[in-house]
Amino acid sequence: MWATVLITIVHVVVCLFLIAVVLLQSGKSGDLAAAFGGQGSQTAFGPRGAATALSKATTWSAILFMVTSIVLSIYASRRTGPNSVLSGVKTTQTKSQPATPAQQPATPATPQQK
Secondary structure, eight states: OHHHHHHHHHHHHHHHHHHHHHHHSOOSSOSHHHHTTOOSSOSTTOOOOOOOHHHHHHHHHHHHHHHHHHHHHHHHHHHHOSOOTTTTOOOOOOOOOOOOOOOOOOOOOOOOOO
């Protein structure tokens, strides 16, 4: 019980930190030429500098977010057991009957021509 609460608190803090770190990062190659595939360098995969502290923080917080998500899902599955969402729903057997043919409307009598 206490472990779930602790992991949940860590998870929420990591979520808030991840949101802040992602929003603080500046865009890379956000000019008009980048929209059409233009690159400012002749390298194979475009210009890329060394990883900044902000990008490393983003990577580690994303990893920690995934780990806490997996741990919380494991705790939740152990608490509830191997149940499905539909495990408590009672199924009702519906008896299907063949469709009855529709009644054909009577054709109106046509006056006979002479």
